[in-house]
Amino acid sequence: MTRPFIPPHPPRPPRPVAGWRGFFGERARSSVYGWSERAFETDHIKRRILGFTVHVLLDPDHVQQVLLEEAANYAKPDIVHELLHPIIGHGLLTSDGELWREQRRIVAASFAPGAVETQRDRFIEAANRAMDGWNDGQLVDMAAEATRTTMTVIALALFGGDPRLISDTSMAHIAAAIEGFSEARMLALLRLPQFPLTARGRAGQRGQIFLRRTLSEVVDDRWHGRVADDFLTGVVTALRERFPDEQARALAIDNAATFYLAGHETTANALTWTLFLLAEQPELQEQLAEEATAALDGGGRATIDGLSLLRRALMESMRLYPPVPRFDRQAIEPARLGEWDVKPGDIVSIWPWLIHRHRKLWDEPDTFRIDRFEAKAGRHRFQYLPFGGGPRTCVGAQFATIEALTLLAHWLRRWKFVSLGRPVEPGGMVTLRPKGGLILKLEQRR
Numbered sequence: 001m002t003r004p005f006i007p008p009h010p011p012r013p014p015r016p017v018a019g020w021r022g023f024f025g026e027r028a029r030s031s032v033y034g035w036s037e038r039a040f041e042t043d044h045i046k047r048r049i050l051g052f053t054v055h056v057l058l059d060p061d062h063v064q065q066v067l068l069e070e071a072a073n074y075a076k077p078d079i080v081h082e083l084l085h086p087i088i089g090h091g092l093l094t095s096d097g098e099l100w101r102e103q104r105r106i107v108a109a110s111f112a113p114g115a116v117e118t119q120r121d122r123f124i125e126a127a128n129r130a131m132d133g134w135n136d137g138q139l140v141d142m143a144a145e146a147t148r149t150t151m152t153v154i155a156l157a158l159f160g161g162d163p164r165l166i167s168d169t170s171m172a173h174i175a176a177a178i179e180g181f182s183e184a185r186m187l188a189l190l191r192l193p194q195f196p197l198t199a200r201g202r203a204g205q206r207g208q209i210f211l212r213r214t215l216s217e218v219v220d221d222r223w224h225g226r227v228a229d230d231f232l233t234g235v236v237t238a239l240r241e242r243f244p245d246e247q248a249r250a251l252a253i254d255n256a257a258t259f260y261l262a263g264h265e266t267t268a269n270a271l272t273w274t275l276f277l278l279a280e281q282p283e284l285q286e287q288l289a290e291e292a293t294a295a296l297d298g299g300g301r302a303t304i305d306g307l308s309l310l311r312r313a314l315m316e317s318m319r320l321y322p323p324v325p326r327f328d329r330q331a332i333e334p335a336r337l338g339e340w341d342v343k344p345g346d347i348v349s350i351w352p353w354l355i356h357r358h359r360k361l362w363d364e365p366d367t368f369r370i371d372r373f374e375a376k377a378g379r380h381r382f383q384y385l386p387f388g389g390g391p392r393t394c395v396g397a398q399f400a401t402i403e404a405l406t407l408l409a410h411w412l413r414r415w416k417f418v419s420l421g422r423p424v425e426p427g428g429m430v431t432l433r434p435k436g437g438l439i440l441k442l443e444q445r446r
């Protein structure tokens with residue numbers, strides 16, 4: 001049994017900080033800063049922020065009500081549409097009602113367990129491509145490396161390996177687009193037009209434009225039959241059967257952007273945090289390397305059954321550092337959550353970051369303990385939700401899990417990831433990533 005390990009989290013003031021201070025001060029640093037101790041022990045937080053009423057749900061029963069039982073009454077918030085529209089339009093992640101249902105039906109089969117299984121060779125290819133560039137004793141930013149690798153996976157698995165989607169230019173523009181979100185969010189909340197004021201905001205907008213232009217070209221290649229069969233070709237064909245041409249083309253670009261972005265950045269963060277946690281716990285890393293070696297001997301295709309320790313480590317990593325630390329809904333009709341009245345237009349905010357570390361739900365909530373995932377019994381269905389829940393649960397959950405396990409198993413079998421002892425701080429406004437990257441030393445296993 002390895003020693004208990006409490007990985008870093010932002011400081012927690014004993015009492016809630018004033019709304020404006022949390023919002024413009026601590027909270028502006030990263031989405032997970034500025035929460036007081038109270039947020040990790042209470043059942044519900046209601047706040048007024050810049051004219052919005054926000055309910056932060058911390059009781060898994062209420063989360064279940066919103067995401068599952070009364071899902072039809074809770075849509076994606078207007079502000080999310082406004083923020084994400086320039087980049088992912090009305091694709092699967094940002095649509096509601098019949099348009100959402102139709103798009104979910106179109107893509108669902110490509111993400112069913114059997115279909116994910118057929119992608120396993122692409123995951124292995126991407127793992128090998130990354131390792132080809134590593135040298136013994138080298139210091140590597142594993143956050144960047146994980147991003148490049150998951151980008152390669154998505155390009156290979158969904159877009160026929162299109163090189164335009166794996167370039168360093170694409171990576172830089174995506175990073176800029178994500179960085180630009182915090183300013184865009186602030187402008188949207190203050191109800192100001194989206195004219196970025198800072199260099200970071202302007203770089204973000206250039207990143208969005210680059211992405212839309214590149215993905216329009218990628219879609220047009222499929223539209224005009226210049227590319228053989230791949231996931232995107234299937235989406236283009238299905239959309240053309242159901243919608244007028246102009247709308248079908250716009251939705252095809254929206255979904256290309258949705259799957260390209262949602263499909264790699266989150267998984268990259270899950271991989272990065274897992275590598276950080278394993279670099280800090282070398283004994284556990286050794287155990288996982290042995291498990292991976294045993295599972296992969298015999299041809300390189302590990303089954304999930306053979307990677308049960310690694311699976312638990314990944315789950316615990318996504319509990320402590322959920323790649324999507326928060327997601328929101330907006331009430332359509334009046335509703336009630338326990339003793340709380342929800343009015344039409346209220347924002348209902350679900351924070352895996354808080355729920356995953358809540359004192360009423362977890363023993364030693366800040367401690368890394370993979371044994372907590374040995375059995376499912378005793379856990380509420382909605383207390384562990386890295387992939388969301390209900391009908392809008394992440395369509396790529398199975399894909400991401402098998403992908404992450406495959407990449408990690410192949411990497412751990414050949415390489416040791418060594419901590420340099422540098423402090424790591426959670427950063428990021430939309431997804432949760434180590435601020436400034438994650439530099440680790442790579443040592444080749446003999």
Ligand code: HEM
Binds near residue numbers: 388
């Ligand atoms: C560890 C990796 C991932 C995490 C933690 C993650 C997390 C999430 C979460 C929390 C949601 C729900 C958001 C909400 O309810 O508002 C979501 C939705 C979604 N995810 Fe993921 N995701 C991951 C990987 C992927 C991958 C690999 C893909 C595609 C290849 C993907 C595509 C999507 C899409 C399209 C949606 C919207 C689904 C819908 O609304 O019907 N995700 N994801």
